Amino acid sequence: xxxxxxxxxxxxxxxxxxxxxxxxxxxxxxxxxxxxxxxxxxxxxxxxxxxxxxxxxxxxxxxxxxxxxxxxxxxxxxxxxxxxxxxxxxxxxxxxxxxxxxxxxxxxxxxxxxxxxxxxxxxxxxxxxxxxxxxxxxxxxxxxxxxxxxxxxxxxxxxxxxxxxxxxxxxxxxxxxxxxxxxxxxxxxxxxxxxxxxxxxxxxxxxxxxxxxxxxxxxxxxxxxxxxxxxxxxxxxxxxxxxxxxxxxxxxxxxxxxxxxxxxxxxxxxxxxxxxxxxxx
Numbered sequence: 040x041x042x043x044x045x046x047x048x049x050x051x052x053x054x055x056x057x058x059x060x061x062x063x064x065x066x067x068x069x070x071x072x073x074x075x076x077x078x079x080x081x082x083x084x085x086x087x088x089x090x091x092x093x094x095x096x097x098x099x100x101x102x103x104x105x106x107x108x109x110x111x112x113x114x115x116x117x118x119x120x121x122x123x124x125x126x127x128x129x130x131x132x133x134x135x136x137x138x139x140x141x142x143x144x145x146x147x148x149x150x151x152x153x154x155x156x157x158x159x160x161x162x163x164x165x166x167x168x169x170x171x172x173x174x175x176x177x178x179x180x181x182x183x184x185x186x187x188x189x190x191x192x193x194x195x196x197x198x199x200x201x202x203x204x205x206x207x208x209x210x211x212x213x214x215x216x217x218x219x220x221x222x223x224x225x226x227x228x229x230x231x232x233x234x235x236x237x238x239x240x241x242x243x244x245x246x247x248x249x250x251x252x253x254x255x256x257x258x259x260x261x262x263x264x265x266x267x268x269x270x271x272x273x274x275x276x277x278x279x280x281x282x283x284x285x286x287x288x289x290x291x292x293x294x295x296x297x298x299x300x301x302x303x304x305x306x307x308x309x310x311x312x313x314x315x316x317x318x319x320x
Contacts, residue, residue: 040188041205050081053192054252055176056275058066068317071193072283072287075276075279075280076276077273077276077277077280078163078164078271078272078273078276079163079273080159080162080163080248080254080272080282081246081247081249081251081253081254081273082159082163082245082246082247082248082254082269083246083248083254083257083270083271083272083274083275083296084160084163084164084167084244084245084246084259084270084272085114085242085243085244085245085246085261085268085269085270086151086167086168086169086170086241086242086243086268086269087241087243087268087269088269089269090241090267091111091241091267092107092110092111092171092266093269094113095269095279096223096262096266096267096269096276098265098272098279098283098286099262099270099275099279100262101282102278102279102281102282102283102285103259103262103274103278103282105262105263106263107262107263107266108263108264109185109266110266110267111267112264112265112266112267112270113265113266113267113268114230114242114261115230115242116133116242116285117212117229118227118265119131119133119216119221119244120218120221122261123216123218124235125257125259125260126253126256126257127248127249127250127252127253127254127256128246128247128248128249128253128257129217129244129245129247129248129249130216130246131215131216131244131245131247131274132157132160132213132215132244132245132247133145133213133214133215133216133224133243134213134214134216134242134243134244134252135211135214135224135228136230136231136232137227137228138210138211138212138214138229138230139212140271141210142154143213146188146189146198146293148186149188149189150188151186151187151188152186152187152188152207152210153183153185153186153187153204153207153208153210154168154187154208154209154210154211154214155182155183155184155185155210155211155212156177156183156185156284157171157181157182157183157207157309158177158178158181158182158183158214158215159245159247160245161177161183162177162256163271164245165277166247166306167271168243169170169243170212172200173185173199173200177203178203179265182208182209182211183203183238184203184204184205184207185200185201185202185203185204186200186202186204186206187199187201188199188201190227197319205216209286213245215243227273234239242268242300246305251267251273254272254273255273255274255275256273258270258272258274259274262275274317282298286294291299
């Protein structure tokens with residue numbers, strides 16, 4: 040009887056172990072894997088979240104092979120003229136915080152306003168840019184124009200955004216870099232940041248490039264030179280997802296090896312126990 044029980048254990052243990060492992064590993068992979076969609080564009084969105092060389096950028100560098108320089112370096116307004124001259128850069132659209140504050144104040148006072156945003160931002164970078172309230176399909180042109188108003192419900196403000204409008208915008212939330220007007224813009228921004236004690240400010244800007252190869256090369260250079268800034272781009276997303284999901288696959292592989300070793304140990308022990316039983320019989 041005991042031999043029969045041992046034999047059943049020798050057959051049942053590996054079957055149950057393998058089935059359990061496959062189920063747990065499958066759930067772990069589905070829950071933890073990244074399904075981030077790679078934006079179908081060669082542009083790059085620069086924003087600030089970590090303010091340091093954080094986990095997001097560490098995973099990207101691991102996947103892309105980029106070796107960062109000064110890990111505390113991040114893009115400031117002073118760097119923009121130099122960045123505009125880098126190979127492959129087409130245009131730079133910088134979030135105008137002065138206009139943004141005025142626009143937000145008007146909306147919160149219950150006024151209806153018409154605002155323009157680069158269509159590329161609405162289409163691909165609504166989350167990281169903070170423009171997710173503009174959930175409508177953007178226009179095909181360079182800018183999308185939206186009608187905005189606020190309704191107050193139970194003392195809370197809810198921002199309502201109408202479909203793209205043909206009306207002339209009262210607010211243009213992004214300044215398009217131009218060497219001819221940059222000095223004036225930079226002075227006004229510096230004054231604004233100083234008044235609000237905001238240091239060098241948190242850069243939010245869109246950089247368009249001339250080709251996919253230019254976008255990839257520029258993303259890698261920006262990460263190398265400014266690893267403390269955060270980025271959204273096809274290159275960043277693709278490399279990040281590959282590295283992140285690769286790490287999950289490695290975790291599953293390690294767990295599989297450990298489980299296999301334990302299973303072999305258990306089966307070996309049961310086999311020795313059966314031989315002992317046969318000798319005793």
